[in-house]
Amino acid sequence: MTGTPLLEIQDLHTSFRTDGGTVRSVRGVSLTVAKGETVALVGESGCGKSVTAHSVLKLIPMPPGEITAGRILWQGRDLVPLPPREMNRIRAREIAIIFQEPMTALNPVYSVGEQIAEVVRLQMRLGRRAAMDRAVEMLDLVGIPDARRRVGDFPHQFSGGMRQRVMIAMALSCEPQLLIADEPTTALDVTIQAQILDLLEEMKERLGMAILLITHDMGVVAEAAQRAVVMYAGRVIEEGAVDRLFTEPAHPYTRGLIRSIPRLDGGLGRHGRLQTIPGSIPSQYADPAGCHFAPRCPLAQADCLAAQPAMSGPDPDHLYACFHSPLEAPAP
Amino acid sequence: MASFLLRRILIALLSIIGASIVLYAVLALAPGDVFGELVSNPGIPPDVIANMREKLGLDQPIHIRYVNWAMAMLQGDWGYSLVNRVDVGQLIVQRIPATLMVVGTAQILALAIALPVGVLAAMRPYSLFDQIASTLAFIGFSLPTFFTGLLFILLFSITLDWLPFIYRSDLEQTGGAWIWAQLRQSIMPVTVLALFQAASWTRYVRSSVLEVIKLDYVVTARSKGLPERVVILKHVLRNALIPVVTMVALELPVIFGGAIVTEQIFRVPGIGSLLISSIMANDTPVIMAVTFVFACLVILFNLIADLLYRWLDPRIKLQ
Numbered sequence: 158m159t160g161t162p163l164l165e166i167q168d169l170h171t172s173f174r175t176d177g178g179t180v181r182s183v184r185g186v187s188l189t190v191a192k193g194e195t196v197a198l199v200g201e202s203g204c205g206k207s208v209t210a211h212s213v214l215k216l217i218p219m220p221p222g223e224i225t226a227g228r229i230l231w232q233g234r235d236l237v238p239l240p241p242r243e244m245n246r247i248r249a250r251e252i253a254i255i256f257q258e259p260m261t262a263l264n265p266v267y268s269v270g271e272q273i274a275e276v277v278r279l280q281m282r283l284g285r286r287a288a289m290d291r292a293v294e295m296l297d298l299v300g301i302p303d304a305r306r307r308v309g310d311f312p313h314q315f316s317g318g319m320r321q322r323v324m325i326a327m328a329l330s331c332e333p334q335l336l337i338a339d340e341p342t343t344a345l346d347v348t349i350q351a352q353i354l355d356l357l358e359e360m361k362e363r364l365g366m367a368i369l370l371i372t373h374d375m376g377v378v379a380e381a382a383q384r385a386v387v388m389y390a391g392r393v394i395e396e397g398a399v400d401r402l403f404t405e406p407a408h409p410y411t412r413g414l415i416r417s418i419p420r421l422d423g424g425l426g427r428h429g430r431l432q433t434i435p436g437s438i439p440s441q442y443a444d445p446a447g448c449h450f451a452p453r454c455p456l457a458q459a460d461c462l463a464a465q466p467a468m469s470g471p472d473p474d475h476l477y478a479c480f481h482s483p484l485e486a487p488a489p
Numbered sequence: 490m491a492s493f494l495l496r497r498i499l500i501a502l503l504s505i506i507g508a509s510i511v512l513y514a515v516l517a518l519a520p521g522d523v524f525g526e527l528v529s530n531p532g533i534p535p536d537v538i539a540n541m542r543e544k545l546g547l548d549q550p551i552h553i554r555y556v557n558w559a560m561a562m563l564q565g566d567w568g569y570s571l572v573n574r575v576d577v578g579q580l581i582v583q584r585i586p587a588t589l590m591v592v593g594t595a596q597i598l599a600l601a602i603a604l605p606v607g608v609l610a611a612m613r614p615y616s617l618f619d620q621i622a623s624t625l626a627f628i629g630f631s632l633p634t635f636f637t638g639l640l641f642i643l644l645f646s647i648t649l650d651w652l653p654f655i656y657r658s659d660l661e662q663t664g665g666a667w668i669w670a671q672l673r674q675s676i677m678p679v680t681v682l683a684l685f686q687a688a689s690w691t692r693y694v695r696s697s698v699l700e701v702i703k704l705d706y707v708v709t710a711r712s713k714g715l716p717e718r719v720v721i722l723k724h725v726l727r728n729a730l731i732p733v734v735t736m737v738a739l740e741l742p743v744i745f746g747g748a749i750v751t752e753q754i755f756r757v758p759g760i761g762s763l764l765i766s767s768i769m770a771n772d773t774p775v776i777m778a779v780t781f782v783f784a785c786l787v788i789l790f791n792l793i794a795d796l797l798y799r800w801l802d803p804r805i806k807l808q
């Protein structure tokens with residue numbers, strides 16, 4: 158990484174107050190995204206990826222949600238204490254976001270053109286006509302056929318993949334420097350997934366933006382990202398360049414994730430079948446003193462239950478939070 | 490759109506014809522008519538009564554009578570009130586202004602209260618404002634208008650003697666004094682009706698907004714950097730109103746019922762009290778006309794609700 162990062166999250170904590178107690182969804186996440194790079198944020202369902210992403214744009218419903226600690230530095234400026242009015246100037250214009258469910262992320266009662274033009278009018282201060290032209294241009298750019306005619310259509314007249322393209326057109330219409338893509342392909346079928354990832358790649362090159370790509374699919378990470386940050390139970394447990402992570406994963410959890418990828422050549426994992434990580438993620442309310450992965454970890458020892466391992470590693474470009482990383486001491 | 494409108498109007502017309510047939514049949518089959526008293530009066534010979542019936546066409550079979558009624562109706566002849574000795578049409582035209590004044594104002598006021606209160610309560614669920622609003626709405630919704638109406642009369646007319654408790658459509662004042670008198674006599678019936686209506690609508694608006702406000706596209710709207718006011722008014726409210734319009738349209742007959750009761754309590758000489766008095770007097774032509782007007786209003790407002798619905802929600806297509 159060179160130069161000042163575009164986005165730098167420092168020790169972010171986000172919790173929700175619920176009837177059952179406080180859910181600490183994000184418990185100290187730090188990550189950086191540099192200009193023009195794609196960083197993947199990976200982890201199992203419920204590990205706090207979306208909450209982290211939503212926290213950056215302060216889209217967490219407050220209450221019940223609250224950013225209890227940490228800093229979110231956007232080009233050096235902390236977003237956490239920013240008043241809504243100033244936050245609104247950063248949204249869409251500097252940081253845009255797209256969501257997992259293209260079927261529900263668009264407002265059913267407005268045409269897609271109006272929904273794109275709305276943000277263009279607001280953030281780029283264009284007039285009605287010019288904003289609508291921009292909407293057509295963006296729809297065309299993301300590969301909606303016959304964009305000029307379809308700009309007046311409503312979301313229900315588009316398929317899931319097309320709606321995600323509309324979302325991308327909307328998010329990119331103000332040429333943000335960072336796009337947060339929260340599982341943009343999870344709800345789509347495989348062929349469409351590949352198309353959307355290609356589209357994101359193409360747009361990234363065209364606009365020179367950075368992408369924070371959230372996914373639970375290691376296949377997507379391998380295909381789209383340069384760096385990856387792996388989360389487990391609200392914490393970052395490993396981060397580094399994607400090729401490093403795939404060739405020499407340091408954390409037992411990351412190893413498990415990589416072993417769970419089906420291979421395209423039809424071959425299966427070392428043991429002849431697709432592997433899953435045994436056990437399940439800890440309860441949302443649990444707050445163990447030690448490593449959160451220890452109960453599921455094949456390498457866990459007594460010290461793992463006593464204290465939380467910090468992020469460390471011999472190489473500053475590849476950090477992990479594990480006392481007994483198989484990288485250092487080869488697995489028995 | 491034009492073909493939709495045409496089809497929808499056709500459906501409305503058919504509904505009106507259907508409603509008129511049902512109403513006519515029910516009233517014709519109901520026991521008792523204006524001659525009820527005459528029949529039991531031994532002083533009047535039966536053949537005189539038979540004669541009168543024949544003159545009024547009451548001896549004919551019901552379907553013939555219905556067709557006669559409908560034909561006359563189409564020509565603007567609403568029949569003749571035997572009790573009031575005046576044309577029914579004239580009677581209704583006399584009574585409508587008072588109803589519009591009281592019921593119409595109350596509905597507008599109710600809407601003006603329910604929309605902002607419901608939305609604000611839903612924006613901060615379980616806040617102090619929401620809890621106060623929800624409690625008041627619950628109380629208002631639980632107290633029938635005849636109860637609050639009598640309470641108001643007792644308090645403001647009898648105990649405090651601030652307001653008149655009889656509504657008159659023939660105020661003798663003119664100019665500013667007329668406006669003042671009109672205001673004073675309208676306050677109680679309008680308030681009673683409006684509060685009741687506002688209470689129930691506030692609950693609808695609140696729950697509907699609460700439902701919509703957590704949907705994904707609202708987060709999308711916020712992610713665009715729109716001010717909260719625009720997010721609520723443009724993205725939340727329009728969607729939240731869709732089910733509210735349905736509820737209100739379905740509830741319309743109940744609203745008319747409530748209006749009739751309120752008119753009765755405050756002696757508002759409107760169309761509702763006309764209905765009650767004509768039922769008491771067995772004045773069939775008036776009952777028929779008033780219930781028919783109510784039926785037409787319900788159908789008309791359903792038509793309006795349908796159009797509103799279509800405007801709010803572009804997904805609706807009439808199959």
Ligand SMILES: Nc1ncnc2c1ncn2[C@@H]1O[C@H](COP(=O)(O)OP(=O)(O)OP(=O)(O)O)[C@@H](O)[C@H]1O
Nearest residue numbers: 173180182201202203204205206207208209373441
């Ligand atoms: N509004 C909320 N109220 C209470 N808890 C919440 C809320 N939003 C998220 N959470 C909790 O935060 C935790 C993390 O959720 P998050 O949506 O970030 O998971 P995720 O990693 O994005 O998973 P997925 O892959 O399923 O999208 C979950 O346990 C969830 O229950």
Ligand SMILES: [Mg+2]
Nearest residue numbers: 206207339340
């Ligand atoms: Mg998520």
